[in-house]
Amino acid sequence: MQLNQIIRPDVLAMTAYKVVECPEDCLKLDAMESPYEYSDEMRAELAKQLAHTPIHLYPTPKAQGLPQMLRERVGIVEQADIVLGAGSDELIRLLTMLTGQPGSTMLTLEPSFVMYRVNAEFFGMKYVGVPLNEDFSLNLTAVLEAITTHQPQLIFIAYPNNPTGVPFAKTDVEQIIAAAPGLVVIDEAYGAFSSHTFLPEAGLSEKLVVLRTLSKIGFAGLRVGYAVGHPQVMHELRKVTPPYNMNQLSLTAAKFALQYPQFIDEHINKQKSERERMRTMLKTWSQVQVFPSEANFITMRVPDAQALWQAMLDHNILIKNLHGVHPLLEQCVRITVSKPEQNQLVLGVMQQLYGTQS
Numbered sequence: 001m002q003l004n005q006i007i008r009p010d011v012l013a014m015t016a017y018k019v020v021e022c023p024e025d026c027l028k029l030d031a032m033e034s035p036y037e038y039s040d041e042m043r044a045e046l047a048k049q050l051a052h053t054p055i056h057l058y059p060t061p062k063a064q065g066l067p068q069m070l071r072e073r074v075g076i077v078e079q080a081d082i083v084l085g086a087g088s089d090e091l092i093r094l095l096t097m098l099t100g101q102p103g104s105t106m107l108t109l110e111p112s113f114v115m116y117r118v119n120a121e122f123f124g125m126k127y128v129g130v131p132l133n134e135d136f137s138l139n140l141t142a143v144l145e146a147i148t149t150h151q152p153q154l155i156f157i158a159y160p161n162n163p164t165g166v167p168f169a170k171t172d173v174e175q176i177i178a179a180a181p182g183l184v185v186i187d188e189a190y191g192a193f194s195s196h197t198f199l200p201e202a203g204l205s206e207k208l209v210v211l212r213t214l215s216k217i218g219f220a221g222l223r224v225g226y227a228v229g230h231p232q233v234m235h236e237l238r239k240v241t242p243p244y245n246m247n248q249l250s251l252t253a254a255k256f257a258l259q260y261p262q263f264i265d266e267h268i269n270k271q272k273s274e275r276e277r278m279r280t281m282l283k284t285w286s287q288v289q290v291f292p293s294e295a296n297f298i299t300m301r302v303p304d305a306q307a308l309w310q311a312m313l314d315h316n317i318l319i320k321n322l323h324g325v326h327p328l329l330e331q332c333v334r335i336t337v338s339k340p341e342q343n344q345l346v347l348g349v350m351q352q353l354y355g356t357q358s
């Protein structure tokens, strides 16, 4: 069989989403996972609940009551509907599938989460990426102009943005939603670490869909994300959702997780205060340009991103080198905020490189 005669040429030309394997005992700070694990007591309790999960059955539409629990946790309006996904990644794909066909257009900001563009390509959509300003703030004029010119069916805005972490003014995003002719997906993967959210507005207009995930708040391994939106749009989204897309074990573990909100909130708050502590320290080094962050990571520009990436790896720490990902990310790296002692290791490596010369 000639693969190049069978498989789509655009797929053959693509590179797969790269997940870097961490060397053994490595401190993995490239993927915005939470560093906090359950205690032995909580593990034992979870194990009991997993043992009683009916894995011989498909999950039911009520998904063990998880949507209802999420509704209570994040506070959304009565009429809003929730669709679960295997990570918000799946929902990004499904929302693209909902609107994507040759001739339709996706608009996003650049740099942002790369999977928006990849999905646009999968579904033959025209892709319009509007560059952010150099300080990674949103260029509202450019976005509004692009909306007028391209009339996109689908807009993705990561709020806060990845890989920059920089928050956008809510009023700017509101203007984008008002001007949009189609769906606007506000991807709040990092929403828990920010003081701004569109969740209270989700469900009020057909245009707005808010995406959230459990991945960044402690449960990346569960692969549970959710879309909140207007019932009619969520009704259409269900049509493109594979049957039984969630698995029973993840649903059980996610429900368990939400029964302990204090575990989640305590660690979110710790990461938020560590983020500010790290940013304060980083700002004292003149060679480091640290950007504002409302997420669980910090993006910064350094004299030589590859050298910093290598220095970290030499200390068994894996960070993300963003240099080359997008022209605006020249010499930038992104580092997940971790536990205080681990953050100290990161700062220690940087101190060696930049501390003495300021």
Ligand code: PMP
Residues within 6 Å of the ligand: 031, 032, 086, 087, 088, 089, 090, 113, 158, 161, 162, 187, 189, 212, 213, 214, 215, 220, 223, 224, 225
């Ligand atoms: N949206 C954004 C902005 C992200 O950065 C990520 C993951 N890095 C995702 C969505 C996907 O998250 P998940 O599938 O784990 O929910």
